[in-house]
Structure formats: C-alpha cells, structure tokens
Amino acid sequence: MSTDAILPPATLGMLGGGQLGRFFVHAAHEMGYQVWVLDPDPNSPAGQVAERHLRADYEDFAVLDRMAAECAAVTTEFENVPAATLDYLAKFIPVRPGAAAVAVCQNRIAEKTFLADNALPHGPFVAVREAGDLADVPATMFPAILKVARFGYDGKGQATVHDASEAMQAWQGFGAEACVLEKRLRLDCEVSVVLAREASGEIKVFPVAENRHRNGILDVSITPARVDEALAEQARQVAAHVATRLEYVGTLAVEFFVSDGALVVNEMAPRPHNSGHATIDASIADQYMQQVRALCGLPLADPRPHSAAVMVNLLGDLWYRAGDERAHEPDWSVLYAVPNLRLHLYGKHHARPGRKMGHFTVIDADVERAFAVAMAARRAIG
Ligand code: ADP
Ligand code: MG
16 A cells, blocks of 8 residues: 555545546545535535535636645546646645546547557547548548547537538538547447556456447446457456556546457546446445545455446436426336346436436346346336
C-alpha cells in the first residue's frame, strides 16, 4: 500500500452527480468515506445522497477552491468535465483519472488518434475539422457514421451517411463542429471491458460484458460475454494496454465491436460504465469500490465475479403508455417478485423517454438462465 493512502473518514470529491456518481457515493460510504458532489442540477442523483452537494458550475473556481480545501482527492463520473477544472484542482489535490487521460477520452478525434498511434485495433476513420477533410474520403468508407467529436452520448450527435455529399450535409447540420467519420462496421456483437488501475500500474480486470443496444443506447449487458475465450482474453489485454498507455488511475471502460470475428475498439470512458453495473451484484468488488480504492491509493480488490449476471436498463419510456402524455410509475412489485433480481432506481424526479432511470440485474450461476429470467422480467414490467 502506498504510504500516503487516503483513509476514512476523509472526504472525497466527485465531479458530476449522475447515477455513476451515486453508486460511487454508496461505495465510498460503505468504506467509511464522506463525499462532496459538484453538479449544477439541484436534483442530481449523487447530490441527493452525498454529505454535501455543491450546486455550481464546473468552472466556478471559488467552489473548486472549497472542494480543494475540504476533499483529500477528487474523481469524476462523466467525461465532459472541462479540462481546466481538472487542471485547476490538480494544483491542490490528487485528481484521478488525470486531465490528460480524460482529454483523450472526451474527444473522438483524440481518442481515435490515440488508438492509431498505439497500434491498437480500431476501425477506419477520418477526422473532420473543415469541409476539405470530406473532399477525398474514399468510397470504401461508406456507409459511414458521422459523430460529433465532443459531448455525444447514448447515440446523440450521430448520423448515418451513405456518400460524401450526405456526410457534408450532416456535418453542416452539426454546425460544422469537429467530427469523426467512421466506417459503419458489420457487428457480430459488442463487448466491453471495465478495469481499474492503481497509480503503481497494477491492473484488475472485470469479466468481459456482452452488450446489446437499442436506438444507440445500452439496453442489456450480459456477463460473462458469450464469446470465444481467445477473443475475451484479447479484449482484456487491449483494455489493459489502453489503461497503461493513458497512465490511467481509476476505473476505465473500453467498448469494443466484434466485426467479422475481429476485435475493434469503439470508444473509451474515463469512469465506471453502464455495462459494469452488474459488478455491484455479481462480484467480490464492484467497479465503484475499485474507483474509491484507486483514488485513495489503496490496493485494488479482487474483481472476480461470484455469479453470472444480466443487467437490463430501465429508460424513461417505461413511464409512458401509448396515447397518454402523463408519466405513470411502473408497478415495481412485478420486479420485486423475482427473488434473484436486484432493482436499482436512481432517484431521478422526471422520467423522459431515453433517460436512464434505473436498471435491474438478474444473478444466477448460469448465464443462459439469468438471461431467460431477465427477459421474462422485462416483458412483465412492460
Ligand atoms: P455513444 O458515445 O453514444 O455510446 P458510440 O460511438 O458508442 O456512442 O455509438 C453508440 C452505438 O452505435 C454503438 O454502441 C453501436 O451500437 C453503434 N455504432 C457506433 N459506431 C458504429 C460503427 N462505426 N459501426 C457500427 N455501429 C456503430
Ligand atoms: Mg458508446
């Protein structure tokens, strides 16, 4: 253990107040820490459960001064924290992951360039900063997906395009912002690897998750992924390589495509990940505890799963019925009737279509049985 380990009852800082931050707060509390959350949203899920919720902008430097004075270290739960915020806090307290690693993950051009520079598997892409960048795109790139370089999530800021002129139109539609154009790959499936890395370089990897999306949003995550073991091992190694090259400290997620049998990195998230939620219920240590440990300079815990798990996201759509504009609370008793199902609701006050409101995880020794129970539970709740 590092001699300067941060121990309870120290106060930890969290930038961002979404559900990933909320689970971090739960883990930190269980381990004896206190947490201050910075998020401008007065109803933020993490702010509701933290010792202190600083309702301020991420670039409010007076508030950052208070955070630096009260918190022993600070971490983040979303990739769009301004680099200036991380750099400023790092003058006073440890910021993990650091600004440089977050900067790579928060910009798709930087991210793809990082993969290419480090000879990590990635799909064909073109960086689009000006109109001329779309002039000589080879026909083999199409059909393609144009993605805004910054601030996209859950499939937002993306357009499928079939030729250069459609790409130009879509780019103008995005306000001529920096974008990447990616060849649309034929996907066998999608998988992800969540891991944690200590400042010493030690890495602990969670089981590979198999992810199904609906409308660009993660829908179902199955662990362990039902893929070839050699492919799973390659995914774990590539993810570890990404973490090492980023000199990453904290919990990191790497999303992959499996395309024509080959593994391709899609994107990285410098934080815990939706596909790692199952670690809360199915592993000895979960992705949030690892984030606390890495942040505090404690040795990482054992990431082994004790069960297979199937996680299902619950979106705001579930609150609405056809022909009725009012939101209705779903009948949760339907899910509580399933004995090996754990329901997690995030405390969000307003259900909107596409908004992640909660999730449930079905735990079983057998992954196929967990999947069958999860799908039946999903049908039952609507
Ligand atoms: P987000 O930041 O919204 O998660 P992603 O780049 O991961 O953005 O895209 C969301 C989903 O869209 C992916 O998980 C995948 O299902 C699909 N997708 C994105 N890029 C491609 C691609 N190049 N080829 C095929 N499908 C893609
Ligand atoms: Mg993604």
